[in-house]
Amino acid sequence: MNVPDDLLYTETHEWIRREGENVRVGITDHAQSELTDVVYVELPKMDRQVNAREAIAVVESVKAASDIYAPAKGTVVEVNKALEADPGLLNREPFGEGWIFVLKIDNPDDLKQLKDAAAYRQQIG
Amino acid sequence: MSETAQKTTPLYQEHVQRGAKIIPFGGWLMPVQYTSIIEEHQAVRNNVGIFDISHMGQLLVSGPAAAEWLNTMLTNNIDKLEIGQGHYTFLLNERGGIVDDLIVYRIEGQMFLLVVNAARTDEDFAWLNRHRAKDVGLKNRSADFGGVAIQGPRMVELFRALFGKDSDPPGRNRIVDLPFDGTSVSVARTGYTGEDGVEVFFRAGDAAKFWNAALEKGKAFGIKPCGLGARDTLRLEVCYPLNGSDLSPERNPIEAGLGFFVDLTKPNFIGREVVSKMKENGSPENLVAFRMQAKGPPPRPHYPVFDKDERVGEVTSGTLSPSLNYGIGMAYVSAPHAKIGTRIDIEIRGQKFPATIEKKPLYKKS
Known part of the structure; x- marks a missing residue:
């Protein structure tokens, strides 16, 4: 299972990429493989203020709906509209074109709570 | 577990x-x-x-009184079955509620095979055993x-x-x-x-x-x-019901739209009275099939069904149909809203999405 070294991870299977004051967020290869066949993505509203670990998006497979959580406190500044037309991007390119949203985070120190690739690899076995 | x-x-x-x-x-x-x-x-x-x-259960019922007894336990008429023939039928409780839906085969003149739902096998066996008549053999051969x-x-x-x-x-x-x-x-x-x-x-x-x-x-x-x-x-x-989702001990075959598999000309079987009354008086709610009208999240079990501001039912099964590529499902809705073509809303995470009640089956081979 692909777990890129340059990303941070949550217990709930989101990946986080630092981009200056912002973080880009998606779900991991492991998560997409567990969900399989993503058929619908509900994106967060632009400019929404979110707290760490708040459910702000929903990814639906044929079988079930799964919440996607904000990795840190901040504001939604970008959402991936391409997922509305092609939710399968999440399965095909979980770390690339399948990203879900970008947060402008309030406090970069919040990211210290997150896992590095080694810790996430250990979590998923 | x-x-x-x-x-x-x-x-x-x-x-x-x-x-x-x-x-x-x-x-x-x-x-x-x-x-x-x-x-x-x-x-x-x-x-x-x-x-x-x-995982499905296999129960064997045998003996000279097997057919007559099964006719008091199951809704369809076992006398219609020749050797080597089976049909869909229900096991009901006294309230007419569905304990299980199953297929019964006559495999010999006086021997019947019941293929039942995995999760209900033990319950079915216990229920049948409790009501067992003289000269009827009953075995759970599932394992x-x-x-x-x-x-x-x-x-x-x-x-x-x-x-x-x-x-x-x-x-x-x-x-x-x-x-x-x-x-x-x-x-x-x-x-x-x-x-x-x-x-x-x-x-x-x-x-x-x-x-x-x-x-x-x-x-x-x-x-x-x-x-x-x-x-x-x-x-x-194709709108086949799933036991535990679309069918339950709180629902009878008339509400589920499956009265075809209930032979009310039989003088007596468990649940007959309730089912017969409901058939006469009409059921307050019906299991209907529906499709979503626009792109959106797929419907799921337990989502509420609305007609404008009035809550009129609840989804029991739902998914994105891989063949049709839109959201489909089944729901129990109150009888006045159960007509084919009725516009309803499915509430998904607090938001309403339009749907229509459709004829069963939702998918037909072209």
Whole structure:
């Protein structure tokens, strides 16, 4: 299972990429493989203020709906509209074109709570 | 329930070896999918797929009073069955509620095979045993048998590859015993997908042999091993009810729109009075099929159904239909809103999405 070294991870299977004051967020290869066949993505509203670990998006497979959580406190500044037309991007390119949203985070120190690739690899076995 | 308490079918190791994703289902560890629910679904619609149905229960009822007694326990009329023939029927409680839906076969003059839902097997057996009449034998043979469903338009070709090029599968709802590779298997022309298909039952010890032979011979016809995920999307497209979701002890066959399988000309069977009254007076709620009108999240069980601001029902099954590529489902809605063509709203995470009530089945082969 692909777990890129340059990303941070949550217990709930989101990946986080630092981009200056912002973080880009998606779900991991492991998560997409567990969900399989993503058929619908509900994106967060632009400019929404979110707290760490708040459910702000929903990814639906044929079988079930799964919440996607904000990795840190901040504001939604970008959402991936391409997922509305092609939710399968999440399965095909979980770390690339399948990203879900970008947060402008309030406090970069919040990211210290997150896992590095080694810790996430250990979590998923 | 912990995983250690879950039962496994005689095909469990085959599923694990082929990389299936395993989930607990009705007390069993079952494959939910191998590669992709959508791919497996399409294999059954276009070619052929094979499902492990070994978790389903097999009860044997025998004896000189077996037919007469079963007619007091089941809703359909057992006298209609010739030897080698089966039909869909219900086991009801005294309130007319559905304990289980099942297929009963007359396999000999005085011997009947009941194929029941996995999660209900023990309950069915206990219920039948408690009501058992004199001169009726009842055995739970579920642990002795495994089974697979082979479903799809290329089933007949695969059947001939397995049983001989001049052989034919039994007629619809018929069951026959056939020799297979030094053993004997029972083949029934039944299924839960809306495609032509058979269900094959064999001794548990023969399960892996039959499974692997079918997959090997099936390669030429594009076979895929399929999990419970595809089984659910396939059955929902053709509006076959799922026990525990669309059917329950709180719902009777009239509400579920399945009165066809209840023979009210029989003088007595458990639940008859309630069902008969509801048929006369009409049911306050009906199980309907619906489709979403716009792109949006797929409907799911327990989502509320609205007519404008009035809550009129609840979804019992829902998914994105892989064949139709829009959201579909079934729901119990109050009778005035149950007419075909009625516009309803499904509430999903606080937001309403338009849907219409449709004729069953939702999917028909073109």
